[in-house]
Amino acid sequence: MLYIIGLGLADEKDISVKGLDIVRKAERVYLEAYTAILLVDKEQLEAYYGRPVILADREMVESQSDEILKDAETKDVAFLVVGDPFSATTHTDLALRCRQNDPPIPTRTLPNASILTAVGATGLSLYNFGQTVSMVFFTDSWKPSSFYDRIAENASLGLHTLVLLDIKVKEPDLQAMARGKIIYEKPRFMTVAQCASQMLEVEDERQQGVCGKEALAVGVARLGSEDQQIVAGTLEELSTADLGRPLHSLVLCGKKMHEMEWEFVREFAVDQGTFDQVWKSVYGAQK
Amino acid sequence: MLYIIGLGLADEKDISVKGLDIVRKAERVYLEAYTAILLVDKEQLEAYYGRPVILADREMVESQSDEILKDAETKDVAFLVVGDPFSATTHTDLALRCRQNDPPIPTRTLPNASILTAVGATGLSLYNFGQTVSMVFFTDSWKPSSFYDRIAENASLGLHTLVLLDIKVKEPDLQAMARGKIIYEKPRFMTVAQCASQMLEVEDERQQGVCGKEALAVGVARLGSEDQQIVAGTLEELSTADLGRPLHSLVLCGKKMHEMEWEFVREFAVDQGTFDQVWKSVYGAQK
Numbered sequence: 001m002l003y004i005i006g007l008g009l010a011d012e013k014d015i016s017v018k019g020l021d022i023v024r025k026a027e028r029v030y031l032e033a034y035t036a037i038l039l040v041d042k043e044q045l046e047a048y049y050g051r052p053v054i055l056a057d058r059e060m061v062e063s064q065s066d067e068i069l070k071d072a073e074t075k076d077v078a079f080l081v082v083g084d085p086f087s088a089t090t091h092t093d094l095a096l097r098c099r100q101n102d103p104p105i106p107t108r109t110l111p112n113a114s115i116l117t118a119v120g121a122t123g124l125s126l127y128n129f130g131q132t133v134s135m136v137f138f139t140d141s142w143k144p145s146s147f148y149d150r151i152a153e154n155a156s157l158g159l160h161t162l163v164l165l166d167i168k169v170k171e172p173d174l175q176a177m178a179r180g181k182i183i184y185e186k187p188r189f190m191t192v193a194q195c196a197s198q199m200l201e202v203e204d205e206r207q208q209g210v211c212g213k214e215a216l217a218v219g220v221a222r223l224g225s226e227d228q229q230i231v232a233g234t235l236e237e238l239s240t241a242d243l244g245r246p247l248h249s250l251v252l253c254g255k256k257m258h259e260m261e262w263e264f265v266r267e268f269a270v271d272q273g274t275f276d277q278v279w280k281s282v283y284g285a286q287k
Numbered sequence: 288m289l290y291i292i293g294l295g296l297a298d299e300k301d302i303s304v305k306g307l308d309i310v311r312k313a314e315r316v317y318l319e320a321y322t323a324i325l326l327v328d329k330e331q332l333e334a335y336y337g338r339p340v341i342l343a344d345r346e347m348v349e350s351q352s353d354e355i356l357k358d359a360e361t362k363d364v365a366f367l368v369v370g371d372p373f374s375a376t377t378h379t380d381l382a383l384r385c386r387q388n389d390p391p392i393p394t395r396t397l398p399n400a401s402i403l404t405a406v407g408a409t410g411l412s413l414y415n416f417g418q419t420v421s422m423v424f425f426t427d428s429w430k431p432s433s434f435y436d437r438i439a440e441n442a443s444l445g446l447h448t449l450v451l452l453d454i455k456v457k458e459p460d461l462q463a464m465a466r467g468k469i470i471y472e473k474p475r476f477m478t479v480a481q482c483a484s485q486m487l488e489v490e491d492e493r494q495q496g497v498c499g500k501e502a503l504a505v506g507v508a509r510l511g512s513e514d515q516q517i518v519a520g521t522l523e524e525l526s527t528a529d530l531g532r533p534l535h536s537l538v539l540c541g542k543k544m545h546e547m548e549w550e551f552v553r554e555f556a557v558d559q560g561t562f563d564q565v566w567k568s569v570y571g572a573q574k
Contacts, residue, residue, distance in 0.1 A: 009398065013305035016295060016399075020304055084400060086407025092551060095410075099554070111296065111405040111511050112303075113371060113398035116413060120373020121396060126403060127419050131446055134414075153444045159418055224398050264379060267386070 002069065002098055002105055003078045004085045006112025009224030011040045012048040015080075019110045023049050026078035030056040030068055032090055034169055036082040036115075036247065037189075039225050045080075053080070057170050061090055065097055072098070072105045084114035115249055118223040119162055122230055123264025128256055129162060130154030135195050135250075136166045137188065145202045151252060152210045158256030163199075165190035165248050189246035192219030192231070196239040196250065211235055214278055216253040218265060219243055233270035234278060241270060257283045289356065289385055289392055290365045291372045293399025296511030298327045299335040302367075306397045310336050313365035317343040317355055319377055321456055323369035323402075323534065324476075326512050332367075340367070344457050348377055352384055359385070359392045371401035402536055405510040406449055409517055410551025415543055416449060417441030422482050422537075423453045424475065432489045438539060439497045445543030450486075452477035452535050476533035479506030479518070483526040483537065498522055501565055503540040505552060506530055520557035521565060528557060544570050 003022050008014025015023070023029055031042065033055045038045070046053050056068065056079070068079065085091040091109065098105035120126050131154060133147040147163065154161045168188040176183035196219070199211040213236040221229040221243035229243050238250070253265075262279050269275035290309050295301025302310070310316055318329065320342045325332070333340050343355065343366070355366065372378040378396065385392035407413050418441060420434040434450070441448045455475040463470035483506070486498040500523040508516040508530035516530050525537070540552075549566050556562035 006400065008303060011305075013308070014303050014397075016301050016303055017307055018298075018300035021300070084404045084407070086404050087413055089412070091407070092410060092412075092547070096551060108513075109408060110301075111400035111408075113293065113400065114404040117371045117373050117401040117403050118398040120371070120378070121398075123379060125376070125379075126374055127421075129419075130417050131444070132414050132416075157418070157440045157444075226395075260379070264383060 001076050002072045002094065002107045003076065004091055004094065004107060004109045005078055005080050006084045006110055007038060007080050007082050008113040009083055009115065009118055010222070011038060011225065012045050014113065014224065016110060016112060020049070022076070023051060023078050023080070025076065026051070027071070027075040028054065029078045029080065030054045031080045032056050032061065032082070032088070034058045035088050035090065035167070037167070037169070038082050039222060061094070065094065069098065069101065069105055073103055084112050085109050086111065087114045087116055113224060115164065115223060116162065119220060119249065119251060121223055121228065122218045122220060122251060122268070124160055124218065124251060124253070124261050125258065128160050128254060128258070128261070130157060130159035130254070132162045132164060134164045134166070135190065135198060137168065137190060138198055138201070143202070145206070148202050148206055148210060152208060155210055155254060157254070159254040160257070161252045161254070163195060163250045163252065165195050165250065167247070190248065192221065192243050192248045192250050193239055193241055195248070196235045200235055200239060211252060214282065216275065216278055216283065218251045218253065218268065219248060220251070221245070221248045230268040231270060232265050232268040232275060234274065237270045237274070253283065255283055288363050289359045289381065289394045290363065291378055291381065291394060291396045292365055292367050293371045293397055294325060294367050294369050295400040296370055296402065296405055297509070298325060298512065299332050301400065301511065303397060303399060306399070307336070309363070310338060310365050310367070312363065313338070314358070314362040315341065316365045316367065317341045318367045319343050319348065319369070319375070321345045322375050322377065322454070324454070324456070325369050326509060348381070352381065356385065356388065356392060360390055371399050372396050373398065374401045374403055400511060402451065402510060403449065406507060406536065406538060408510055408515065409505045409507060409538060409555070411447055411505065411538060411540070411548050412545065415447050415541060415545070415548070417444060417446035417541070419449045419451060421451045421453070422477065422485060424455065424477060425485055430489070432493070435489050435493055435497060439495060442497055442541060446541040447544070448539045448541070450482060450537045450539065452482050452537065454534070477535065479508065479530050479535045479537050480526055480528055482535070483522045487522055487526060498539060501569065503562065503565055503570065505538045505540065505555065506535060508532070508535045517555045518557060519552050519555040519562060521561065524557045524561070540570065542570055
């Protein structure tokens, strides 16, 4: 059996009791380590679970899945995913491969907390979110802006948008590769400030008023952990906010933001005066 | 400290290890018991947690929250919520009351699995969902249909809609009340079939082609448990599908449904021929 087990968001104790039982008995334990990270390192997981944990990077999952699935017809393999397994496309890939295996490998998935719902800690209602988008690191020559179209769609319905921020772990250094060496770049995690700046940059080009300087947004960091941080403000304010260690995410507020949501979120405002004024003139005025 | 702890979806072992530690040490333990249910009863939770669990019905949470919050400035109180705390509005209410208490009561929330992400078990991508809607039991005289407008909005963007289904626990029997007695009705949980039928009924009235007989949908039951069930088909097919015990939910598929989603979902089809034919003519054709 392949068990795909969500680890939740913060540390080794966010796994469910049921998940822990399975990990402790499994033949092999893998940790998906390229779409999200926990706030603790592999050694801490291994010490708590009492089992060696094999890091599965993108290359292993996409090109060497046979190794992960080896003998899973008869033995138990645990594949750990930070957050909730269904929030990552890895899950669907692996589950499809198990189905198509001959004989098919039985799978079971254990859901857990996801950033998609933990973002409710902001006070914004999960019922008022539209589609989720991803933001990648811009380079000088590559600034993909399809996120803007998705946000515009959500905004047209007055809905909030959760923006998931890029992480780069184990990216090959292209200059070193050109010299025939395999060196990996230092891991990078996009911050709320970087995300807000990129949104403002694209707004400057597109000019549709979707994510301008006065748009209200909420930045979150390390949700689910004891030192989680939530900061609300205009995109301009957030473009200089420092929320500390990763992981960060951002929510762009929709115009349908209800008074009860506002009452909760304003407590997190960089500047409550500005926040209230923008909300009252632009958001509250929609009702 | 008030700890608001998500229990996950199925049974007593879906709580996180961290959550279990808190429950076992808390002064009092409440279970929110009116917006969702676990698949096991209170006694099983009490036996596993080793603690008495006080059922908190809507009346207690809304009118007697002082009792729940009593001494929480200095003692630890655990408030358990089925699924993820942020997916229920109860969380925001209680957290606001703690903030406004004098002195404020510190709170901490432990996220867990939610139907909002566990629905990814269907193979539908969580990135392609629009706003979530609720479906209540229709009566002869009360058939609220605002869900139709929300679904139409999602559909206009090609997005899926998760429909959460009504549950009625501890509803007073109005006829008995009129006779001066307080009797509660038997608990009721809406099924996928009932939801599909109500959607068809409203489509018949509104005629905007949002949720007609040929619309593709996926019904889910007991997600996260070992006997979870997933059934895909047209709304007409689902209006007679039997998915067994509660809880049920339904997803109405959006027209942007990707080929990879289709490939996964079709395995759950009531009738794969019909499913493929509708997908190819109506959904796949959008690309």
